[in-house]
Amino acid sequence: MTKELKGKSLLKKRGGQSLVEILVAATVSAVLVAAAVSLIAPVVRSNSYTSRLQVGSALGTELLENVRVFASNDWSNISSLATSSVNIFHIDTQTNPFTTTTEAETISRNDIDYTRYFYVDEVYRDEEDNGSIVETPSGNFLDPSTRRVTVIYRWPNSATNTLTQYVVRSKNKSYFQTNWSDGATTTVVSTSYSGFTTSSNADFESTAGSILIDL
Secondary structure (H helix, E strand, O other): OOHHHHHHHHHHHHHHHHHHHHHHHHHHHHHHHHHHHHHHHHHHHHHHHHHHHHHHHHHHHHHHHHHHHHHHHOOHHHHOOOOOOOOOEEEEOOOOOOEEEOOOEEEEEOOEEEEEEEEEEEEEEEOOOOOEEEOOOOOOEEEEEEEEEEEEEEOOOOOOEEEEEEEEOOOOOOOOOOOOOOEOOOOOOOOOOOEOOOOOOEEOOOOOOOOEEOO
């Protein structure tokens, strides 16, 4: 074989080897890229979820604090609300004082829409167990000075997240009664009634809003 033919044969072999090396390198690179993507994607998703959870939790905590302030300013703000999870509210902080709206609230953060609202439950206590809070009203007594507040918050495709807190009447004043004109008609003291438990020698007509005991 001449030198010229040997040289051409070597070039063909080297060319074939180079093509194989390129294919192997490309395959290895593709495998490495796929592996890197499979490792990075869960981290990105986790970071995204953590960020949304932090924002959602902050919004839920903010609403819970607003409800606490709302109740502290005037106990009837909370005690007059319809109870159970079918009655939802959010606090309108744009009014002074705060007011409630009977619907969920949507707040946008970083192009994500978060939904939040709260509902109120009555609280019952066990008379035989030092007044401890119980879940069922049966055989227990209603505590008119305590309410359980549950805040719900979520964002698209997330689970429902909850925060719960008990709020209590911290001031003696719950409302002003301007008259007792109904007299001895009820055992319930409420802004919905203007009566009281039956009693003798009670003058509730001479001065509006006052009950005088005639001794």
